[in-house]
Amino acid sequence: MEGQSDFNRWFGRAKTLVLQPTTLCNLDCVYCYLPFRRLGNEMSSEVARAVAASAVDLTDSGDELDIVWHGGEPLALGRRKFAALLAPFEELRHAGRIQHSVQTNATLIDDEWCDLLAQYQIHVGVSIDGPAALNTRRVDLRGRPAFDRIVRGIRRLANYGIRFSLIAVVGAEGIKQPESLLDFLADLGPHTIGLNVEEMEGVNDQQCGITQDQAERFWYGVLNWRKTHDGGPALRELDRLADYLGLARSGRGDEWCRYGLDPIPTVSVDGDVVLLSPELAGIGDDAYGDFLAGNVRSQSIASMLDQAHRLRYAREFMAGLRRCEAECEFWDFCRGAQACNRYFENGSFATTETDYCRLTRQALITALYTATTKEIAT
Numbered sequence: 001m002e003g004q005s006d007f008n009r010w011f012g013r014a015k016t017l018v019l020q021p022t023t024l025c026n027l028d029c030v031y032c033y034l035p036f037r038r039l040g041n042e043m044s045s046e047v048a049r050a051v052a053a054s055a056v057d058l059t060d061s062g063d064e065l066d067i068v069w070h071g072g073e074p075l076a077l078g079r080r081k082f083a084a085l086l087a088p089f090e091e092l093r094h095a096g097r098i099q100h101s102v103q104t105n106a107t108l109i110d111d112e113w114c115d116l117l118a119q120y121q122i123h124v125g126v127s128i129d130g131p132a133a134l135n136t137r138r139v140d141l142r143g144r145p146a147f148d149r150i151v152r153g154i155r156r157l158a159n160y161g162i163r164f165s166l167i168a169v170v171g172a173e174g175i176k177q178p179e180s181l182l183d184f185l186a187d188l189g190p191h192t193i194g195l196n197v198e199e200m201e202g203v204n205d206q207q208c209g210i211t212q213d214q215a216e217r218f219w220y221g222v223l224n225w226r227k228t229h230d231g232g233p234a235l236r237e238l239d240r241l242a243d244y245l246g247l248a249r250s251g252r253g254d255e256w257c258r259y260g261l262d263p264i265p266t267v268s269v270d271g272d273v274v275l276l277s278p279e280l281a282g283i284g285d286d287a288y289g290d291f292l293a294g295n296v297r298s299q300s301i302a303s304m305l306d307q308a309h310r311l312r313y314a315r316e317f318m319a320g321l322r323r324c325e326a327e328c329e330f331w332d333f334c335r336g337a338q339a340c341n342r343y344f345e346n347g348s349f350a351t352t353e354t355d356y357c358r359l360t361r362q363a364l365i366t367a368l369y370t371a372t373t374k375e376i377a378t
């Protein structure tokens with residue numbers, strides 16, 4: 001059996017802690033993977049204090065840790081309770097050892113929330129899938145479109161001067177119109193746009209039916225849009241590719257991912273911790289059990305990471321990574337994509353290809369190849 005040294009070969013230090021302040025969400029998006037989004041389970045101050053104590057260990061090297069509040073809908077907790085969860089981290093924040101981020105649907109953002117977000121210097125990520133016609137699957141609990149409320153919240157952030165990023169799930173319609181999708185998102189004024197081609201995960205077990213050919217044409221359109229929108233918002237996926245190509249071109253390709261994959265400890269409302277993919281929180285099956293690495297009230301996250309090689313799904317994922325490294329021509333750039341997609345799509349972490357890696361990693365590289373060869377030919 002592989003030991004901890006094997007885990008350390010693939011994984012670096014935790015750069016991100018994902019925290020679930022509440023399971024509740026005020027929306028009911030058609031593709032949502034969260035199983036308990038209608039339940040109002042909330043993180044206690046005791047759990048937040050335990051996470052902050054763990055964050056002390058995880059930042060003693062001097063590297064900053066990103067604390068990502070990701071529900072449910074984190075703002076559904078209310079400002080007072082949310083501020084109480086932030087309080088145990090204040091010393092670390094003032095020392096520059098942690099930085100807060102929140103991933104929100106923006107529908108609850110008002111000026112008081114903007115005050116709080118500014119006070120704690122929280123990075124804000126908003127989920128919106130494009131203009132109204134592409135956003136129809138983001139609906140409230142009564143099935144009504146959430147589009148107007150999302151845009152209102154985004155405009156409030158912009159008016160208040162809070163920097164925000166946007167993340168869009170690109171479905172079967174959005175995949176056909178990269179330029180108009182990006183025009184719309186860029187007009188909202190984000191500093192970064194992330195594009196998630198729809199995938200199968202958690203309780204969202206619907207295949208979206210997007211083909212690799214469609215995905216390649218989509219990324220080709222994204223690359224073209226970038227060329228004509230210099231000075232526009234950063235595009236997360238293209239920036240990652242540019243970082244890789246920059247290193248590879250200067251003969252420093254081995255520095256890409258040199259610090260390893262982020263094990264992404266994810267802490268649920270009751271302190272339970274899963275590793276590798278936040279989507280594994282709150283689920284389980286006969287083969288893998290509950291995916292738990294431990295509970296932060298009784299064990300530090302650093303010690304859970306020290307024992308991570310004992311987890312069946314971590315061992316299997318490492319076997320999958322080994323196969324990726326040996327077999328896949330996209331390995332140098334990709335470095336293995338997401339653990340959860342292997343499980344949700346293939347039923348095992350020891351596998352390699354998934355729709356996610358085909359549509360997001362492989363299709364992006366082949367689109368770049370097509371764009372480059374066309375440029376050389378003209």
Ligand code: SF4
Pocket residue numbers: 025026027028029031032033034037071072073105127
């Ligand atoms: S806003 Fe997020 S958490 Fe809420 S239903 Fe939609 S995808 Fe799920």
Ligand code: SF4
Pocket residue numbers: 324325328329330331334335336337338352353354357358361362
């Ligand atoms: S593209 Fe897919 S198969 Fe290739 S390295 Fe990435 S995850 Fe593995």
